[in-house]
Amino acid sequence: MSERYSFSLTTFSPSGKLVQIEYALAAVAAGAPSVGIKATNGVVLATEKKQKSILYDENSIHKIEMITKNVGMVYSGMGPDYRVLVKNARKLAQQYYLLYQEHIPTAQIVQRVANVMQEYTQSGGVRPFGVSLLLAGWDEDEETPYLYQCDPSGAYFAWKATAIGKNHVNGKTFLEKRYSDNLELEDAVHTAILTLKESFEGQMTEDNIEIGICNQDGFKRLSPAEVKDYLASVQ
Amino acid sequence: MSILEYNGAAIIAMKGKNCVAIAADRRFGIQAQTVSTNFQKMFEMGPRLFIGLPGLATDVQTVAQKLQFRVNLYELRENRRIKPKTFMSMVSNLLYERRFGPYFVEPVIAGLDPKTDEPYIASMDLIGCPMVTEEFVVSGTCSEQMYGMCESLWKPDMGPDDLLDTISQALQSAVDRDAVSGWGCLVHIIEKDKVTTTELKGRMD
Numbered sequence: 179m180s181e182r183y184s185f186s187l188t189t190f191s192p193s194g195k196l197v198q199i200e201y202a203l204a205a206v207a208a209g210a211p212s213v214g215i216k217a218t219n220g221v222v223l224a225t226e227k228k229q230k231s232i233l234y235d236e237n238s239i240h241k242i243e244m245i246t247k248n249v250g251m252v253y254s255g256m257g258p259d260y261r262v263l264v265k266n267a268r269k270l271a272q273q274y275y276l277l278y279q280e281h282i283p284t285a286q287i288v289q290r291v292a293n294v295m296q297e298y299t300q301s302g303g304v305r306p307f308g309v310s311l312l313l314a315g316w317d318e319d320e321e322t323p324y325l326y327q328c329d330p331s332g333a334y335f336a337w338k339a340t341a342i343g344k345n346h347v348n349g350k351t352f353l354e355k356r357y358s359d360n361l362e363l364e365d366a367v368h369t370a371i372l373t374l375k376e377s378f379e380g381q382m383t384e385d386n387i388e389i390g391i392c393n394q395d396g397f398k399r400l401s402p403a404e405v406k407d408y409l410a411s412v413q
Numbered sequence: 414m415s416i417l418e419y420n421g422a423a424i425i426a427m428k429g430k431n432c433v434a435i436a437a438d439r440r441f442g443i444q445a446q447t448v449s450t451n452f453q454k455m456f457e458m459g460p461r462l463f464i465g466l467p468g469l470a471t472d473v474q475t476v477a478q479k480l481q482f483r484v485n486l487y488e489l490r491e492n493r494r495i496k497p498k499t500f501m502s503m504v505s506n507l508l509y510e511r512r513f514g515p516y517f518v519e520p521v522i523a524g525l526d527p528k529t530d531e532p533y534i535a536s537m538d539l540i541g542c543p544m545v546t547e548e549f550v551v552s553g554t555c556s557e558q559m560y561g562m563c564e565s566l567w568k569p570d571m572g573p574d575d576l577l578d579t580i581s582q583a584l585q586s587a588v589d590r591d592a593v594s595g596w597g598c599l600v601h602i603i604e605k606d607k608v609t610t611t612e613l614k615g616r617m618d
Binding site for chain 2: 276283285
């Protein structure tokens with residue numbers, strides 16, 4: 179019988195910081211880069227999926243995951259922690275549907291997922307999640323796209339465009355120059371690929387990046403063939 | 414003696430052209446004895462969303478309060494008004510949570526969609542089975558009588574004034590054939606920009 183801790187492992191330092199969260203953010207910053215851009219008619223999520231060996235079967239594991247038909251998610255940081263959050267988010271979204279017979283609005287799923295992440299900074303015997311999430315969604319009611327970021331602390335932000343993971347500072351600077359409010363989804367995908375390229379070492383192919391888009395038809399992860407087409411127009 | 418007939422009630426909701434109406438009797442009785450003639454059975458859950466609750470009076474009040482609780486939290490969390498359709502799902506869920514020890518109410522919902530102003534009416538049984546219709550819904554101790562009246566009087570695309578007349582006639586005539594409902598009638602006509610409430614006096618018996 180393992181004894182559970184009743185006290186939190188995330189405690190304040192004299193300077194008022196929660197060091198465990200800081201370290202979690204460091205884990206995120208060391209993770210593979212991810213990018214999200216909101217366009218007028220949709221949102222794009224893109225991430226680098228570099229594998230350490232050619233023996234990896236790249237198409238069996240995905241970083242970009244669907245939560246509901248109108249919301250998708252990607253991460254930077256620790257993969258196993260991400261899996262737990264994906265599972266949680268999917269369940270929360272279905273619980274909402276069971277109660278209201280309505281698909282969960284993006285802002286609502288973000289609040290619930292962020293709440294889970296916050297709980298792990300204030301509960302006994304657990305550590306914060308070592309991931310930052312980017313959630314992309316389309317709200318049926320308002321007919322608008324949304325892009326949100328969730329941090330290990332449980333803080334969440336709505337973005338027009340952002341980059342997380344390795345080199346995110348440069349990524350965000352790049353996006354600041356390239357972003358405009360009247361960007362359409364096609365251009366946004368293009369820009370997302372270019373942003374990833376900034377920090378990419380080696381040749382970008384359809385097997386070492388993943389792209390997901392979310393528009394009024396719902397969320398979809400692009401197939402390698404579709405990614406290849408976009409790459410062709412960039413290279 | 415059925416528990417749903419202990420206090421007595423009659424509620425009708427009807428659809429009109431760009432409007433809905435909901436009407437209820439006002440009697441609160443304990444079997445044969447009439448205790449109050451101004452008992453609230455319709456509750457406002459939003460600026461253009463009403464629920465009528467016939468059945469056991471204690472459950473009428475408890476369900477109304479619990480629903481208000483849930484709606485308040487929903488509107489605070491989601492920062493928007495609840496749609497009638499979503500509200501119906503919420504009521505259905507609340508009732509089914511008590512599947513094996515239910516609330517003895519059979520609600521009637523009437524409202525306009527906050528964005529599209531589309532009229533919406535629905536009714537439910539005591540364990541949350543929803544029924545959405547395009548014409549009218551009834552619930553209460555004299556439901557047979559109300560069905561009869563509504564079926565003969567209702568016609569599509571009635572304006573607010575016509576709707577008021579129709580729903581009033583239907584309810585008054587139905588409760589006059591029921592010992593445990595009546596003693597006054599309250600009607601709400603819900604339109605895009607206003608809600609008109611009319612108090613009617615009929616046979617006070």
